Amino acid sequence: MTAESRDRIIALLARQQPKAILGTPEAEWVDFKTAGPNGPYDLGTDKGKFELAKDVAAFANTRGGLIVCGFRAKRRPTDLHEAAQKEIPFAKRLVNTDTYKEVITEYVRPLIDVSFLWFEDASDPDLGYFVIEVQALPESKRWALVVKTLSEDGRLVKGGVAVPRRHSDKTPYLTADEVYQAVNAGLRGEPEMAVDLAVATGSVSDVEVTDSVVDRLLEDRRRELLASLPRRKAEESPRRQREGLALSGSEKQFLHEVQRLRDLHDLVPTMMSRDSRTPQQYRAEVDAYLEKCGRQLPSMLRRTWAQQGAPLVLRLANRSDVMLYQVEVIATVSPEYTAVLWFPPPGAASDPAKLPWPEPPAPYGSKSLVASLYAQPKLSWGPAIAAAAVGQRSAPKRPLIRQSEDRLVIKFPPVDLRAHARAALDPVLVYGDGSSAEDSVAVHWTATCTNLKGRQQEILHIPVHPLSVTLSPDADVPEPESE
Template identity: 55%
Template sequence: MTAVDSRVRIVTLLAQQRPEAVLGMTESEWVDFKSTGLEGPYDLGQESKKYELAKDVAAFANTNGGLIVCGFKATRRPTDLHETVVKPTPFAKRLVNAEKYKKVIAEYVRPLVSVEFSWFDDPTHQDLGYLVIEVQALPESDRWALVTRTLSEEGRLVKGGVSIPRRHGDQTEYVTPDEVYRLINNGFHAEPTLDLDLSVEDGIAISVTVDDSVIDSLMEKRRRELLASLPPSERRSGGQREGKSLFSNGQRAVEELRRLQEVTQVSLPDLLTRDLRSPQQYREEVEAYLEKNRGALLRMLNKAVAEEGKPLNLRLDNRSNAMLHQVEVIATVDPGYRVTVEPPEFTAALGNLPWPEPPEPYGKKTPAAGLKSSPIFPSWTFYADRRQSLAGPLPKCFTSEDGLAIKFPPVDLRAHAHTWLQPFMLCGHPSTAGAAVLRWTATCTNRDGRQEKVLSIPVDELSVTLRPDGETPELVTK
């Protein structure tokens, strides 16, 4: 069974005219699949269907928002925990009247809820397609959304009563009368709740694709650079020249014997300046170094690509009348992304990757060199430590069950004030195409509860390829 892990994924599949890929997806707290009848998904000629539309919209607005996807039949098999999509049921576009839907929602739902309607054509049936109704979550300060009618046993709308639906798993449940009383009673005495908003002030996320051939070419280039310190006659082993394996035990033993024979024939100055390693041993050090850093190469490329884009600047607004102390924001994104926080002086160029410090070049690891003090060359991890001290408090990143989590340092916010969170780069290879979905929560020390919302971030899709020289990487826009 395919898990529905992103609202964007469903919209992307329908936009790509791939409704068959929706089969097997399960309903959840933020998605509800609806099959259609002869009059469309909501026959507004029936009062019960008007109530159903208002109820569905209010239920999503009272949780974290979600999608009502019309044109798919979902059912719960005996062995399933949730209803699962089993069949596409596309319907005619003429059966959808978005203006009438909006009028019903505006009449029967309080407060006003933000709703968007999107139509997607079916690839195999002319004039048929699917409707997606996207409902935005209400801010905490405006909850709860009420349906200003109740439904009688005869299926007629009754004035004078209200209901408060909310999404729970793949079902809609109602706030009980006892809970309604408690909410009303607490409302008379409650202090202001959190009312925060997070928006993209500037910047983009980058989705980057790196072909395996790019990794292989860059590894080979690095290998040639490191082996260039060997004498020309030793840059290939005797085993390679004779068509034998590079790491042949017999070849290694022969080379060691030849080396011992040479050592006995040289003077002390020659002995002190001769490398303590054989050419074969140095080659093995190089191969071990490259193998260790193969995985790091992809991270270095992502880091270099990130420098080509604009850092994300997120603006945090306090829309309440209260001063908020130590507001802490935790954002979660697709685990395929990586987060980079870098001052300008520590950038990485795509054509000059910051490889970790390699083995000592051949000819430098000699008895004579050991008698001298070796200069200290800072590695790339040393610069990372310096970056931490220069940049001040940085976001902390960790992997959670929901994806890559970014925890920002707490900030104080005056009433109706705003601040910018630490700029960062979001770069990597996400599991879905399109806008990056950032789910964020916020808490503070002087108010109970927490804010939960979803933020959409624009994405640039890039790929790393090789220039005609076959060795220098470059960026190409997809």
């Protein structure tokens, strides 16, 4: 399950677009239910109470998920799992959230973090969809138990427990052997990993870039590149005839030869310095370059402006009484955000006016015969020596960032933590495109270590800091301004 999968279902229902959910298969993180005459769960019966407790405990024992009520799920012959086939909204009066809370509190141990959401249907405000959002239990607190079992005649039986878990689109139970192993490990007093993840400094930046900013920067860049074109020379006024005596024919021919040699002398430097491109060809190169920049400029601006603030630094805390070795944290964020490694900007590189523009075309006049004669050859052995020098020392480990269409994953290098100690993880830059209207972003994180079994899963909400890139009226470079 991914954070964006759950967020997408909730967002579509909030925008009253239930049809967009059709075709979503049931999985480890989602289950679809229709509502009967007494609602999705008939809590007036023992069977209905057990089904609610079982489903909630199963999601809590896995990775959390959604119970989406108001959809019929069916498996077609070509599908592997059942999928939402039809939306069937129902009346809100069929759902009493207080009763749902009482049943979960009475029949599930330990207490589970559960949220109840209601979304109205666009065609009829009296009808809607009911969503039960279940958060995963941390590894240190598993397993969630249903403290009563269901007999064959549909009655709750005291004295028994059931341990359900979500597996694909099914809900199996822990076997007797698995329950024994879990109880036996607990009785032996094996230590459990218990860590916390919090924001030490920084935030997620949400950088808005308007079209006017992009257009003005591209125009400034165009003027800068076209400045290398030669200016038109003013026409020379014709030479005035000198006053004096008329010249003989041989003298006129001599002066003609002198003038021809002078013109040739002036023509040679011009030919040597003339660019192999015409001004029209250079303008075409500039246009193609600016078109490429127009596609990359918004992302360049967002990254540059995100670097002006403090990077996001997460703090990991060991709450257990034992030392934890090689604690590895993996954070998953919605794909609408981007993350890059953060390095302290050295000196002038921190100037917000210096954008990382792509390599521009060679200036007009640089591709001439004179320039080719004075061009210095590149040394082929330089990069090899540099690579060998770097290979002599091991590079420090940095966070591994993977961006895909459905998620952003940040894998931090493992750290050792003494009992009740804290450590700051490596700083990263996380930023969005300015389209988010939320005050915080949910980060689903998982922690593991090498000396204890199991893993811990939690959700961390990180504040979002909005930024808007604007241009000052008397400058050619933009300046970041906080909204």
